[in-house]
Amino acid sequence: MRDGKFVQVGTPEDIVLRPADDYARRFAVEAPRAKVVRAGTIVRETVTLSGADTAKTGLARPAEAGGGGGAAIVRGETAQRVVTELQLLEAQKGG
Structure with missing residues (x-):
């Protein structure tokens, strides 16, 4: 959420791998990818x-x-x- 509005809705994996905009991208950089992204997604x-x-x-x-x-x-x-x-x-x- 940004200023009370949804910027992106999705699974944590989806948001980390495919952020909707720069705001979501800056948020996703801080996410622990090893805990969020499944191996089957990136294989x-x-x-x-x-x-x-x-x-x-x-x-x-x-x-x-x-x-x-x-x-x-x-x-x-x-x-x-x-x-x-x-x-x-x-x-x-x-x-």
């Missing part, structure tokens, strides 16, 4: 890659899934390793 999708995929194809698949996620390298039915988008970018650059 990114992980795609499945085979050991034969290159860094280039490894980057294309998370991008197709909305980006920001990672990839699980799978052999048979078991995930052998999880790589992040940053690791795939570094591998593509040769770094």
Whole structure:
């Protein structure tokens, strides 16, 4: 509330992640995010890659899934390793 009027109505998580204006944003900065935001809200999708995929194809698949996620390298039915988008970018650059 600001000056007796509602600025934003929503769950604590919604207000912290998507403040309606600068006033709500200043309020949300003080909120303990670790107690308000659920992991399921911020998690990114992980795609499945085979050991034969290159860094280039490894980057294309998370991008197709909305980006920001990672990839699980799978052999048979078991995930052998999880790589992040940053690791795939570094591998593509040769770094």
